[in-house]
Amino acid sequence: MQKCYITAHALVCSLGENEVAIVDTIRTLNQDNYEAYIAKILHQYPYYHLNKTFTSQREKFYAVIETVVYNCIEQAQLSLEEQKDLAIFIGSTSMGISMNEEVNALYKNEQTPLEFNHLEYGVLGTYIETLTHSNHKALLFSTACTSSANALCYASKLIINQHIKRALVLGIELFNQSTFDGFSSLMLLSKNKIYRPFDQNSDGLILGEACSALILESEPKTEHDFYYKGSKNICDIYSETTSNPSGEPIFKTMDEALQNAEVTLSDIDVIKAHATGSENNNTSEANAIALLFKKYHCTTPITALKPLLGHTLGASGTNEIALSLSCIKQGFIPQTLGFQNAADGVVFTPLTKPMECKGRRVSILFNFVAFGGNTTSIVLSNK
Amino acid sequence: MYIHKTYHLVEPDLPITTYKKMLSSLCKINLRRANKFNILSVYGALSCIENTPISNNIGIYLATEYGPVESLKNVVEQVNNPQGIVMPFDFLGINTSASFYIAQALNASGKHMVLTSHNLSFEKALQLAYFDLMHHEVEDVLIGRVDASLAFIENHQNYITPQSAESFDQSYWFYANRNSQNALAKIEKIEEFSSLETMREIYGTQMPTSFYALLTQDTNTKDRLLHIAKDDNGKCIVIEMEKL
Structure with missing residues (x-):
């Protein structure tokens, strides 16, 4: 059967606008200087903002998309003809709501005749179709925090089954007041402003903005390219905003992803946990991981990346995968910054130091859990 | 299906x-x-x-x-x-x-x-x-x-x-x-085209039609039906189905 390789990845986030800047920043961080670092970046606002300033939300939205898309196309060395073959998959929670907030503010001040920038979600897809000259109609996934992860899974399966030749998967989440205030209204945001997933002092999540893109193709571009091994997506109907605290649905998702990937837990070098830092996620995902360890009679290292990026919601799938691939290329898997002591019920200690993997091939189980019970696990490997 | x-x-x-x-x-x-x-x-x-x-x-x-x-x-x-x-x-x-x-x-x-x-x-x-x-x-x-x-x-x-x-x-x-018993229709194929022209090379001149209307319209025979939808730029999808 044909495979599906990630032949290019690009990320724009609070850590930087390109791979070198992002990895260099991560390399400077450790448990000792993390609190000072996070205090500095969250100084003005409790949010992981992009470093660059833009003249408008509209400019920002399209500029970050262009950056990651062009970066990916260049990395993958796609010809114009190959770009036309790109099927486009997009995952986002807030889509372009920041542009609507901006236009609505102008409308209230009678500076524009229209109340909104757009109402139809399709504008984002149409823009990327134009940018890439794609012959395909873009498809947007809206499954909350699993949006771009689900987009990646479908793109991969469609390539493996030869329905499409190649794909661009894009995740985008940019700052908007609606989302920030919404999470605040649900009382899910950290008050201490230190991201500490699975830690006994964890007190909530910290949101962030980032945009990333992945190019998927049936042939690798380098011998170290990661490929999609398998995934699973299920619905946990326990509650709209919280996972089943028993961890059963998340466990089932991870377990079936391993089965679909035809591997066992001992083949997995690290689990990238969803790890939002919310009380419910700390409990449910930790219980799920404990169930996984119990079933397979072994353990594997765990890490969490949100202390580096913030919680980028629907874009967290491609964002955290792109970040992982960049770090692995430089020979390490990032540690869980902010972790000191395990919260009640957490039976593992997440990585507290980077896991060196230079010259080694690795398999990773990525976990994503969303509002609306949408739960996705993906196995990627370059073994 | x-x-x-x-x-x-x-x-x-x-x-x-x-x-x-x-x-x-x-x-x-x-x-x-x-x-x-x-x-x-x-x-x-x-x-x-x-x-x-x-x-x-x-x-x-x-x-x-x-x-x-x-x-x-x-x-x-x-x-x-x-x-x-x-x-x-x-x-x-x-x-x-x-x-x-x-x-x-x-x-x-x-x-x-x-x-x-x-x-x-x-x-x-x-x-x-x-x-x-x-x-x-x-x-x-x-x-x-x-x-x-x-x-x-x-x-x-x-x-x-x-x-x-x-x-x-x-x-x-x-x-x-996946069960054919007592079904209303069978979806045979779903095809995507980058332009109306490429679609017409295969399916001829077809007008966009409502999927629901096609499925529920009264026909006496087993018909091969085509649902065609297009976007503003001419990208289109054809769904071929058979009424049962």
């Missing part, structure tokens, strides 16, 4: 209370604070499969172009109001609750998602459902196209293509599985 059940609702801009009342006759799920989009979604989906046994591993694919506009408007207006407060239910209302509510009402733990692809949202959702069903990722599928009327938005024609089109409350749903 065999279609067994269909349901459609098309109404002008009716008040949400009307739909809530209709929904309460179908199920006891508590959607007191849900927006019209979510109510339309759940009502349409449950109406489609009323009295139909479904699997626990059903896939739910909800296509929309505008989504929960009502909640979006509320939230955006609140954040631009110095005294405004974003309410949790409005915030959750813009975050893809609709397909979750359907899954919860059906007690189904398969997959569920909200999808958008501009003028081809329904066809792309059907394409994914077809893929999942044919690859045994799910046992059966429920595919819907839902949008609430935009009539309450000032100058709403500016957000609609074509601008002359009327905006309705609409909720179309189809239930399908």
Whole structure:
């Protein structure tokens, strides 16, 4: 059967606008200087903002998309003809709501005749179709925090089954007041402003903005390219905003992803946990991981990346995968910054130091859990 | 892929209370604070499969172009109001609750998602459902196209293509599985084309047609039917089906 390789990845986030800047920043961080670092970046606002300033939300939205898309196309060395073959998959929670907030503010001040920038979600897809000259109609996934992860899974399966030749998967989440205030209204945001997933002092999540893109193709571009091994997506109907605290649905998702990937837990070098830092996620995902360890009679290292990026919601799938691939290329898997002591019920200690993997091939189980019970696990490997 | 059940609702801009009342006759799920989009979604989906046994591993694919506009408007207006407060239910209302509510009402733990692809949202959702069903990722599928009327938005024609089109409350749903027995129709093929010209090389000159109308129109013989949908740039999807 044909495979599906990630032949290019690009990320724009609070850590930087390109791979070198992002990895260099991560390399400077450790448990000792993390609190000072996070205090500095969250100084003005409790949010992981992009470093660059833009003249408008509209400019920002399209500029970050262009950056990651062009970066990916260049990395993958796609010809114009190959770009036309790109099927486009997009995952986002807030889509372009920041542009609507901006236009609505102008409308209230009678500076524009229209109340909104757009109402139809399709504008984002149409823009990327134009940018890439794609012959395909873009498809947007809206499954909350699993949006771009689900987009990646479908793109991969469609390539493996030869329905499409190649794909661009894009995740985008940019700052908007609606989302920030919404999470605040649900009382899910950290008050201490230190991201500490699975830690006994964890007190909530910290949101962030980032945009990333992945190019998927049936042939690798380098011998170290990661490929999609398998995934699973299920619905946990326990509650709209919280996972089943028993961890059963998340466990089932991870377990079936391993089965679909035809591997066992001992083949997995690290689990990238969803790890939002919310009380419910700390409990449910930790219980799920404990169930996984119990079933397979072994353990594997765990890490969490949100202390580096913030919680980028629907874009967290491609964002955290792109970040992982960049770090692995430089020979390490990032540690869980902010972790000191395990919260009640957490039976593992997440990585507290980077896991060196230079010259080694690795398999990773990525976990994503969303509002609306949408739960996705993906196995990627370059073994 | 065999279609067994269909349901459609098309109404002008009716008040949400009307739909809530209709929904309460179908199920006891508590959607007191849900927006019209979510109510339309759940009502349409449950109406489609009323009295139909479904699997626990059903896939739910909800296509929309505008989504929960009502909640979006509320939230955006609140954040631009110095005294405004974003309410949790409005915030959750813009975050893809609709397909979750359907899954919860059906007690189904398969997959569920909200999808958008501009003028081809329904066809792309059907394409994914077809893929999942044919690859045994799910046992059966429920595919819907839902949008609430935009009539309450000032100058709403500016957000609609074509601008002359009327905006309705609409909720179309189809239930399908791999079982041919007593099916209404069989989906034979779903093909995507980059332009109308390339499509016409294969299918000749065809006019865009409503999927629902094709499926429910009265025909005497087993017909091969083509549903064709296109976007503003001529990209199109052809769904070939056979009435049974």
